[in-house]
Amino acid sequence: MTHSTHKAKIEYGDFQTPVELAKRVCQKLVELGxxxxxxIEPTCGIGNFIEAALxxxxSANKIFGIEINPDYLEELKAKQYFNASVEACLLFCKFEYITKLFL
Known part of the structure; x- marks a missing residue:
């Protein structure tokens, strides 16, 4: 990992939720009905929560994944989780735009 990549990960709080944790969270939600x-996954990263949710x-027929790192979206698209029964929308959104919307 380059110094600039490492710095960016720290700056944006880049942490990929482990798949097993994402699956347990989703399973608990199923148990709760x-x-x-x-x-909607506003920080989808490489898609671990999207995978667990699918x-x-x-019951899910639409999934929206939003991410500021275009490399992560490309990795997620390459995993080919989606099928014809689920409408997927994966969006790249610059951090500056997100902050203008919500702050």
């Missing part, structure tokens, strides 16, 4: 038809929520 959560059955979403739309899933496995856990058969």
């Amino acid at each position: 959560v059955m979403p038809d739309v899933i 496995d856990s929520f058969q």
Whole structure:
């Protein structure tokens, strides 16, 4: 990892949720009776929560993944999680734009 990459990861709080943790969180939501038809993942990274959600929520027919790192979105697209029954929208959004929307 280059120094600039490491610095960017620290600056943006880059932490990829482990797949196993994402699966446990989604499983707990299923146990609580959560059955979403739309899933929004505002910091989707490489897609660990999206993967867990697709496995856990058969009711979901739309997934929106938003990420500021275009390399992560490319990695997520390459995993080919999505099928014809789920409408997926993966968005690259610059950090500056997000802060203008919410701050």
